[in-house]
Amino acid sequence: MKTKIDHPGVYLPPPLFYVLIFFISIFAQRQFPLPKTFWETNFAFIAGTIFVITGLAFLLPAFVRFFKTKNTLITIKPANSLQTSGIYAISRNPMYLGLLALYTGIAFFKGNLWTFLFIPFVILVVTKFIILKEEQYLGRNFGTDYIEYCKKVRRWI
DSSP states (O other): OOOOOOOOOOOSOHHHHHHHHHHHHHHHHHHSOOOOGGGGSHHHHHHHHHHHHHHHHHHHHHHHHHHHTTOOOOTTSOOSSOOOSGGGGTOSOHHHHHHHHHHHHHHHHHTOHHHHHTHHHHHHHHIIIIIHHHHHHHHHHHHHHHHHHHHHSOSOO
């Protein structure tokens, strides 16, 4: 008899959510153009650079941690271990936080106000359709260890 393998139940790769919403923002700019003059300033370039660097500062250590612990990035596979140290001591979701920072940084470079207006939507979608499912799974899989971790470390930052 084959047993069902438990996993978070997130069937689309999480970065795809960010990319889809980003493309929707580009479409919105084409249909309902908003002013772009701010985005051509040095401030916008510097801010974009800072957000991209911040995104990478969260993403890269998270990837390294997953690689070292032989955990999976594929959300339809079960987790091998609970990540609680390193960058995971700052945020329970450093990869999603890093992707959000990259999204924001690229928005500065692209010069699209719609992309910024969609940030709350990005956070809502990622939280509802990815993070909450992963949290339920991690609670089932790691029990008390995960509950204690959640008490110490915030969901985003």
